[in-house]
Amino acid sequence: MPYLTSAVLGAALLCFTVLGLRARRADGPLDDYVTARNSQTASTLGLSFLASGMGAWILFAPPEIGAFVGPVALAGYAIGSALPFIVLGLFGPAIRRRLPEGRSIGEYAEACFGAGVRRWVSLVSILYMACFLAAELTAIGAITGLLSEVPPALVVFGVALATLLYTALGGLRASLATDRWQAWLLLALLAVVGGVALVRLPALPAEAAMPSIPAVDALSVALTLVIAVTAANLFHQGYWQRVWAARDARALGRGAWLGGAMTVLVVAVVGGLGILAAMSGLALGEPPIPFFALLAGAPDWLALPALVLAVTLVASSVDTLQNGIASLVVAGAGRRGLSLPVARWVTVALMVPVVVIALQGLSVLRLFLIADLLCAAIVVPVLLGLWPRMSAAAALAGGVAGLAGAVLPGWLASGSLVAGLLAASFPGGVPTLPPFLGALLASTLVGLLVAWWRPARAPHTV
Secondary structure (H helix, E strand, C coil), rough: CCCHHHHHHHHEEEEEEEHHHCCCCCCCCHHHHHHHCCCECCHHHHHHHHHHHHHHHHHHHHHHHHHHHHHHHHHHCCCCCHHHHHHHHHHHHHHHHHCCCCCHHHHHHHHCCCHHHHHHHHHHHHHHHHHHHHHHCCCCHHHHHHHHHCCHHHHHCCCHHHHHHHHHHHHHHHHHHHHHHHHHHHHHHHHHHHHHHHHHCCCCCCCCCCCCHHHHHHHHHHHHHHHHHHHHHCCHHHHHHHHHECCCCHHHHHHHHHHHHHHHHHHHHHHHHHHHHHHHHCCCCCCCCHHHHHHHCCHHHHHHHHHHHHHHHHHHHHHHHHHHHHHHHHHHCCCCCCCCHHHHHHHHHHHHHHHHHCCCCCCCCHHHHHHHHHHHHHHHHHHHCCCCCCHHHHHHHHHHHHHHHHHHHHHHHCCHHHHHHHHHCCCCHCCCCHHHHHHHHHHHHHHHHHHHCCCCCCCCCC
16 A cells, blocks of 8 residues: 555656646746746636645644634634735736836835845745745645655655756746646545545534634634734745736736635635534544544545645645745846856755755744744735835834734733743744734834835835
């Protein structure tokens, strides 16, 4: 069985690699490598937003939230997962008009506020995407250990090397080409795995009740997830690349709404499986993994398509992240003559520390939450760059205020600055609303006040 599983997973990764390499332009310029400018239709973008946004996280987080917190928080998670696409669909046309040759969130920040803010925004974006990469590769190692006898390190290396091959050689076009197929494959596999697991689900006991917590707590969790997920994913360079990859503004808008709608549906369905697992009385495991608890009573053969599903989810997000980080690093330097081979080596080099971290099997949830909070502290000032009055001073003041606002709730509640800093670092990896809400409100209020007090002296290029 380990040999069959290895062969099937190897065949899937080989197919993704072939699809990606076929889409590459061997003699294309660096700009095409990182943007595939004005080339993608609405349907391709919608499927790409779905595939690149999905990852192994959907097999863990939404089912657990559904099983233990209930449908209100799950709705918050689903909406938060889709909102970044919608925001870029709404703001993207204006960004394209005012920065037609743009390639990254960093270039957008520099056009609005200057090089200083660009470096800050780029650092936060790279930190977030590196956490995402490490989490996805760590997750596929854990899933492999759960569902098969294949060495987890083998699958981690396999996914990293396969995606690295076609993204390093093919750039964004390779990622977009594989996303289209990976989106359909993950939908089909999810239907098969989820459908069979549901058929084998024990009958719900008469006393079964919908998982829930007090309404105020459920709304708090839902709002936390909406803020954290939306703010963080708005710093996902892979999504920003698709702003300029769209054929036109109309394709971008339609693609964003399509991707958002499908994302809400997938997260809601997978989270619903977690709710059913909890209601049926299944042992959810320790730590709880409701989705995989459903597979415990399913036929043994279902483990193979479930593992292929996990590999598809991870590959579809990893290739986007690889190309996104590389494009963010090289976009500015590219205009000064950085060559395409150097861009490819940047893609290879960035994966080395990520794979090393992933092989440790560590939990990256706490680091993820801290990266999310950093994003929440500056996301509104950055997006306000489209407002003519918004200045670099206002953006920087808003960002600093956002960091202070994240610490302030814990400081006021405990009377200790150290306790406030600890609360903002999420001990135990538990997301809480006060740091996120404090960061969002403080950054928005201070950014707006400074912009009104000292507006930008010259019109933005964006």
